[in-house]
Amino acid sequence: xxxxxxxxxxxxxxxxxxxxxxxxxxxxxxxxxxxxxxxxxxxxxxxxxxxxxxxxxxxxxxxxxxxxxxxxxxxxxxxxxxxxxxxxxxxxxxxxxxxxxxxxxxxxxxxxxxxxxxxxxxxxxxxxxxxxxxxxxxxxxxxxxxxxxxxxxxxxxxxxxxxxxxxxxxxxxxxxxxxxxxxxxxxxxxxxxxxxxxxxxxxxxxxxxxxxxxxxxxxxxxxxxxxxxxxxxxxxxxxxxxxxxxxxxxxxxxxxxxxxxxxxxxxxxxxxxxxxxxxxxxxxxxxxxxxxxxxxxxxxxxxxxxxxxxxx
Numbered sequence: 001x002x003x004x005x006x007x008x009x010x011x012x013x014x015x016x017x018x019x020x021x022x023x024x025x026x027x028x029x030x031x032x033x034x035x036x037x038x039x040x041x042x043x044x045x046x047x048x049x050x051x052x053x054x055x056x057x058x059x060x061x062x063x064x065x066x067x068x069x070x071x072x073x074x075x076x077x078x079x080x081x082x083x084x085x086x087x088x089x090x091x092x093x094x095x096x097x098x099x100x101x102x103x104x105x106x107x108x109x110x111x112x113x114x115x116x117x118x119x120x121x122x123x124x125x126x127x128x129x130x131x132x133x134x135x136x137x138x139x140x141x142x143x144x145x146x147x148x149x150x151x152x153x154x155x156x157x158x159x160x161x162x163x164x165x166x167x168x169x170x171x172x173x174x175x176x177x178x179x180x181x182x183x184x185x186x187x188x189x190x191x192x193x194x195x196x197x198x199x200x201x202x203x204x205x206x207x208x209x210x211x212x213x214x215x216x217x218x219x220x221x222x223x224x225x226x227x228x229x230x231x232x233x234x235x236x237x238x239x240x241x242x243x244x245x246x247x248x249x250x251x252x253x254x255x256x257x258x259x260x261x262x263x264x265x266x267x268x269x270x271x272x273x274x275x276x277x278x279x280x281x282x283x284x285x286x287x288x289x290x291x292x293x294x295x296x297x298x299x300x301x302x303x304x305x306x307x308x309x310x311x312x
Contacts, residue, residue, distance in 0.1 A: 004082040006125040007089060009096040011117035011137060012040070012073035016107070018152040026103060026161045027168065031078040037071065040121065043131040062136075069118045069138060077103045077117070080125075093122050093133070098175055099168060103160075105190045106167040109285045110160050112149050112278065114193070139194050147275070163289045170289075170299070181305070182288060182298050185211040189281050198274065199256050205277045206253040212284055212298060215306035223309075224250050230312040232283055242280075249277050 012035045024032040041058045048056040062070060079099045083089045097120045107113055117137035124132045152160075167186065174183030185208045192204030213227040214220050225246035233239040252273055254260075288298050297308055 003085040005085055005089075006080070007083050007092065007096070008078055008080045008123045008125060009093065009100050010040070010076050010078050010121045010123060011097075011100045012037075012070055012076045012119055013104070013115050014069040014073050014118050014138070015149075016073075016075050016113065016115040016152070018075060018157060019154055020152070020157050024157050024161070026077075026157075027164045029080045030099065030103060030164065030168075031080070032075060032103075032157065033078055035073050035076040037073075040070075040119075043121070044134065047131045047134070066118065066136065066138060069116075073118050089122075089132075095172070095176070096122075098171065102168045102171040103164065105171065105186050106160050106163050107152070108190065108193055109163060109167070109186070109282055109289060110156050111152060112147075112282070113152075114143065114149055116194075163286070166289045166292075166295050170295075180299060181211060182285075182295065185209070185285060189285060192281075198270070202270070202274055202277060203253060203256055205274075205281050206249060208281050209277070209284060212288065213309060215302040215309070221247075221250050227309045227312065228280060228284065231309070232280070232287070245273075245276050246280070249273055249280075 018032070020032065022033070026032055044058045044061065048054070048061070059067070077100050079096050081092060081096055083092045100117065100120065104115055104117060107115055116139055120135050120137050121131060122133040124130055166182075170180050170183035170186060174180035174187070188204050188208035188211060192201045192208065195201040195204060209228060210220070210224060213231070214223045216223070225243045228246050229239045229243035233242045248269075252270065288294050298305060
């Protein structure tokens with residue numbers, strides 16, 4: 001049997017707060033835990049010293065803003081994995097970082113949050129354990145007026161743990177295998193969150209919903225508003241209300257894409273619809289990821305999915 005080396009990726013999370021204490025298991029090999037700031041800073045300094053960069057360290061590597069994010073990162077995600085001895089670990093590290101990223105994507109599906117990884121730190125846990133590499137993970141995020149964000153409660157962490165196996169499966173399949181509709185929608189939704197342009201954020205949220213609910217090129221607007229409203233609402237009055245919102249969302253999306261003005265008197269409407277599309281996207285993704293049957297259905301062929309959605 002080929003011996004294996006224990007490895008892990010650690011990512012401190014800025015703007016993530018939780019009532020949870022200690023260590024929470026999100027999947028068999030994924031943990032949510034307190035950040036050990038002192039140990040991580042020491043490891044970064046030691047890494048630079050050992051690499052022949054005596055003038056580089058934690059303080060010089062990170063900007064003042066980034067250091068502030070790091071200090072405020074109360075929690076971190078840790079993914080543990082193994083690499084066959086003697087094999088280049090680069091590909092395994094890349095996959096591990098993608099798994100950590102899928103946790104952040106899952107967090108947004110559970111709750112409105114601006115959480116972002118400050119760093120991705122790669123550890124070799126054989127022997128005494130040492131830091132073998134790291135890179136920055138921060139990014140700017142657009143924040144709509146009056147947009148509110150909440151801390152994660154214990155029930156939210158439990159929901160995240162329930163969703164994570166499916167989020168991870170979809171993202172990893174899509175990245176290293178065939179096209180996956182659910183992962184495509186998750187990626188557009190996450191990219192929307194990372195945009196510091198409101199218009200681009202709106203377009204990406206709309207594209208995420210189109211990835212889930214539009215299965216042909218005919219009657220795209222109708223598919224968008226009718227399928228979403230029937231998927232998320234049960235009673236006819238609720239469906240009609242949601243269909244009207246989706247119609248307004250799609251019209252605004254088309255205005256942006258086709259270069260039509262919507263500023264001035266339209267800005268309050270834009271801010272309202274930004275909130276609506278964000279919540280509709282979250283509710284849709286959460287419902288798909290919560291149920292094994294729905295998860296499988298939305299990963300099926302466009303024809304089969306279209307038939308399912310038309311029968312709602």
